[in-house]
Amino acid sequence: MLPIDHILNGFSVAFQFHNLGFALLGCVLGTLVGVLPGLGPAAGMALLLPLTFGMEPTTALIMLAGMYYGAMYGGSTTSILINTPGEASSVMTAIDGYQMARNGRAGAALAVSAIASVIAGTFSVIALTLMAVPLARFGLKFGPAEHFAILIFSMAAVSSLTGKSVARGLFSMVIGLMISTIGIDLQSGMPRFTGGNLELQDGISFLVAAVGFFAIAEVLVNVEEHLRGNSTVLAIKGRLWLTAEEWRRSYMPIIRGTLIGFFKGVIPGGGATISTMLSYSLERSIHKEKEKFGTGMIEGVAGPEAANNAAVGGHMVPLLALGIPTGTTTAILLGAFIIFGIQPGPLLFTRNPDVVWGLIGSMYIGNLMLFVLNLPLIALFVRVLHTPTGILLPLILVIASIGVYSIDNSAQDLLLTWCFGIAGYAFKKCDIPIAPLILAMVLGGKMEQSFRQSMTISGGDPAILWSSWIAVLFLALAALMVLGPLVLRLLRRRRVAQATPAQ
Amino acid sequence: MTKFTTPTRRAFLGTTALALAAAALPGIAAAQDGWKPEHAVEIVVGVAPGGANDRTARDVEANLKAIGAIPNDSITVNKPGGGHSVALAYTISHAGDAHYLQVIGGVMLSNNILGRSPQKYTDVTPIAMLFNEQMAFAVAKDSKITDAKMLLEMLAADPGSVSFSISTGIGTTNHISALLVAKAAGADVTKLKAVAFDSSAEGVTATLGGHVDVAITTPFALDPFVESGELRYIAVASETRGTGLLAEVPTWKELGVDAVVYAWRSVVAPPGLTEAQIAYWDKSFGELQASQAWQDMLAKENLMPAPMDSKTFAAFLETENARYTELLSNVTEPAKN
Numbered sequence: 001m002l003p004i005d006h007i008l009n010g011f012s013v014a015f016q017f018h019n020l021g022f023a024l025l026g027c028v029l030g031t032l033v034g035v036l037p038g039l040g041p042a043a044g045m046a047l048l049l050p051l052t053f054g055m056e057p058t059t060a061l062i063m064l065a066g067m068y069y070g071a072m073y074g075g076s077t078t079s080i081l082i083n084t085p086g087e088a089s090s091v092m093t094a095i096d097g098y099q100m101a102r103n104g105r106a107g108a109a110l111a112v113s114a115i116a117s118v119i120a121g122t123f124s125v126i127a128l129t130l131m132a133v134p135l136a137r138f139g140l141k142f143g144p145a146e147h148f149a150i151l152i153f154s155m156a157a158v159s160s161l162t163g164k165s166v167a168r169g170l171f172s173m174v175i176g177l178m179i180s181t182i183g184i185d186l187q188s189g190m191p192r193f194t195g196g197n198l199e200l201q202d203g204i205s206f207l208v209a210a211v212g213f214f215a216i217a218e219v220l221v222n223v224e225e226h227l228r229g230n231s232t233v234l235a236i237k238g239r240l241w242l243t244a245e246e247w248r249r250s251y252m253p254i255i256r257g258t259l260i261g262f263f264k265g266v267i268p269g270g271g272a273t274i275s276t277m278l279s280y281s282l283e284r285s286i287h288k289e290k291e292k293f294g295t296g297m298i299e300g301v302a303g304p305e306a307a308n309n310a311a312v313g314g315h316m317v318p319l320l321a322l323g324i325p326t327g328t329t330t331a332i333l334l335g336a337f338i339i340f341g342i343q344p345g346p347l348l349f350t351r352n353p354d355v356v357w358g359l360i361g362s363m364y365i366g367n368l369m370l371f372v373l374n375l376p377l378i379a380l381f382v383r384v385l386h387t388p389t390g391i392l393l394p395l396i397l398v399i400a401s402i403g404v405y406s407i408d409n410s411a412q413d414l415l416l417t418w419c420f421g422i423a424g425y426a427f428k429k430c431d432i433p434i435a436p437l438i439l440a441m442v443l444g445g446k447m448e449q450s451f452r453q454s455m456t457i458s459g460g461d462p463a464i465l466w467s468s469w470i471a472v473l474f475l476a477l478a479a480l481m482v483l484g485p486l487v488l489r490l491l492r493r494r495r496v497a498q499a500t501p502a503q
Numbered sequence: 504m505t506k507f508t509t510p511t512r513r514a515f516l517g518t519t520a521l522a523l524a525a526a527a528l529p530g531i532a533a534a535q536d537g538w539k540p541e542h543a544v545e546i547v548v549g550v551a552p553g554g555a556n557d558r559t560a561r562d563v564e565a566n567l568k569a570i571g572a573i574p575n576d577s578i579t580v581n582k583p584g585g586g587h588s589v590a591l592a593y594t595i596s597h598a599g600d601a602h603y604l605q606v607i608g609g610v611m612l613s614n615n616i617l618g619r620s621p622q623k624y625t626d627v628t629p630i631a632m633l634f635n636e637q638m639a640f641a642v643a644k645d646s647k648i649t650d651a652k653m654l655l656e657m658l659a660a661d662p663g664s665v666s667f668s669i670s671t672g673i674g675t676t677n678h679i680s681a682l683l684v685a686k687a688a689g690a691d692v693t694k695l696k697a698v699a700f701d702s703s704a705e706g707v708t709a710t711l712g713g714h715v716d717v718a719i720t721t722p723f724a725l726d727p728f729v730e731s732g733e734l735r736y737i738a739v740a741s742e743t744r745g746t747g748l749l750a751e752v753p754t755w756k757e758l759g760v761d762a763v764v765y766a767w768r769s770v771v772a773p774p775g776l777t778e779a780q781i782a783y784w785d786k787s788f789g790e791l792q793a794s795q796a797w798q799d800m801l802a803k804e805n806l807m808p809a810p811m812d813s814k815t816f817a818a819f820l821e822t823e824n825a826r827y828t829e830l831l832s833n834v835t836e837p838a839k840n
Contacts, residue, residue: 046578047578053565142712143709143712143714143715144698144709144714186672187672187673190619199592201588201589202589323727323728324707324711325704328581331557343727345727345731347730449701453699456696457666457696457698459696
């Protein structure tokens with residue numbers, strides 16, 4: 001069969017009435033799971049899995065996959081409206097998305113994230129259709145040393161988010177790195193910095209910190225403003241949809257975010273969160289008005305939202321072509337495949353073409369469904385902002401607390417989140433940026449583990465870190481990212497210095 | 504989300520439970536005077552989803568449901584980290600609550616023996632032994648290591664010339680089998696390159712990509728890649744040869760290497776359970792292991808059945824703990840690496 005026959009065959013499976021119905025159900029549930037903070041696609045799929053027993057495998061997988069990418073659509077909603085990331089990969093969206101809402105452009109922020117999602121989702125499925133097998137091979141080139149290089153590069157990208165003061169940014173980042181070392185160390189199996197607390201052996205989930213530092217801290221700031229009597233009611237300015245100007249600013253970030261998300265997704269061992277960070281920092285670094293990021297730039301919403309949706313298609317590549325899960329969510333999906341007696345991997349495409357092409361076909365349809373589904377919801381969701389402060393703030397506290405508790409059903413997480421919230425309030429008062437802390441938490445643990453895995457493999461020889469072109473490439477990019485601005489500044493200064501005596 | 508699906512879930516599970524209760528009625532009737540789960544049962548497992556232990560936890564959950572031993576709701580909870588000790592701590596923290604069951608293997612013993620975790624096997628209630636899983640050694644298809652003999656020679660010449668991927672940490676069965684082989688080869692085991700990964704999937708991926716030389720894990724994780732020709736089995740640390748793809752693979756024993764290690768999989772519960780609670784799970788796991796569905800699963804996944812009830816399992820833990828203590832003190836220094 002020609003590839004086109006496979007795709008058409010896939011669509012004929014996906015368009016069967018019950019498959020359409022379950023795709024829709026999966027998408028709706030996914031959106032809900034995405035909207036609720038804490039409860040992410042992994043937990044949602046784990047809950048849904050037992051209900052799929054007895055269903056036809058293709059139908060069940062279509063529904064589960066729908067839930068997965070549906071959650072990526074939903075995750076941005078609470079980030080934008082109440083500064084509470086709905087799930088891990090929408091942390092970046094909160095930074096400028098929430099500020100857009102404060103500027104009265106909540107509708108536009110929600111709209112651009114829906115548009116970015118549908119474009120990125122569709123692109124990544126097309127790329128998955130055409131290039132799954134060769135791309136999956138390429139993904140295998142990434143071992144511990146290459147992962148370390150990518151993480152160094154990501155870290156360098158993050159350092160551009162430090163805000164006005166480098167010292168304050170570094171402070172925030174170092175605190176984040178310190179928090180990321182808490183817990184049992186994988187390479188030695190020994191607990192570190194847990195103070196004998198057993199729950200801390202698990203480490204501190206970065207969502208716990210993110211919800212605290214973003215949502216709770218924001219509530220505290222608002223309470224203060226409310227008490228001082230200078231709180232402003234958020235008004236919706238202009239229309240709910242994007243203005244022509246906003247669209248002009250958004251489409252390039254969407255394209256770039258899509259590419260970053262997809263290709264980062266293909267590499268085993270990386271979550272969608274890192275790709276959203278890379279997208280955000282790219283948009284910021286190439287923008288003429290860098291300093292405006294964090295005040296409600298639509299580019300900072302469009303890019304990351306495209307990246308996290310494209311990552312879903314990217315993650316499907318190693319899952320379907322090699323049987324390798326790239327994260328918790330795809331691991332659950334892999335479990336579902338196996339429960340139905342289907343082994344993803346090199347033989348999947350020849351053994352179960354109906355299942356795999358049906359699933360891929362349904363992803364085209366699901367993305368369109370989600371787009372249509374999400375548009376009317378925007379008008380509904382923005383009404384949240386009309387809620388009076390006295391009701392909205394406690395409501396945010398409740399939603400954030402439930403979300404955090406639902407991650408691990410841990411009361412200690414809840415306490416930690418509130419403590420982080422108070423710390424976040426102090427950070428805001430001292431003008432210390434929060435993003436570097438959160439991002440260092442995401443990157444720090446993985447960076448350390450991949451470094452030590454590399455060192456074990458090489459027997460302590462650091463040369464392994466630049467032993468492949470991929471690693472060299474990312475290390476060079478990282479160096480460029482850190483040194484580039486310094487060199488530019490030096491050159492500019494010299495030019496000014498040369499120009500001055502001539503006068 | 505939870506709130507949204509609860510009615511459907513409940514309705515669904517209700518009907519299933521009803522239908523199954525009819526089938527399993529004799530079994531449940533006997534335990535009627537004693538204890539039975541009053542609310543949701545949590546199956547705890549100390550790895551991220553996707554690994555072999557995770558599969559067992561989910562199989563246990565599904566099969567307990569199928570025989571009607573979980574009348575209400577159930578969920579598999581992943582608590583990865585520290586070679587299962589995070590999950591173990593979680594289970595132990597629910598003392599006296601028989602709604603928690605944990606799927607765990609020999610790492611429960613080795614963690615304590617190596618002084619990494621204060622939790623001892625005596626801190627939990629042994630419930631049932633399930634099966635033995637084989638420890639297979641595999642290399643990438645184009646690996647410089649052609650067979651098991653060559654691996655032994657390389658280890659003897661320079662233990663640092665080969666790297667092993669071992670999932671979820673030092674002291675696991677995967678690690679112990681590597682140590683035994685290295686020791687038999689006459690290599691300095693403290694120089695062994697054992698790279699810990701979060702899950703067997705990650706370890707296998709690194710081996711597929713040629714970043715690590717030898718993957719030591721279960722046939723379940725390796726079979727698909729051996730079947731597709733991406734990986735090659737070189738040896739297995741079992742008493743006798745396996746079936747299926749493993750039928751062609753020599754055991755270390757055949758090769759004159761005394762390395763027989765199984766990853767056994769068992770179920771433990773929090774401490775302080777009542778007799779009635781233990782009796783309920785004893786009965787349930789007895790039924791589960793006798794069920795056709797369970798045995799089909801074992802056959803399909805190349806697992807060796809090794810059923811034991813709570814008493815036999817408790818005795819086994821004691822002897823196994825003594826064996827591990829000797830093994831680990833012989834092959835490695837405590838708390839090294």
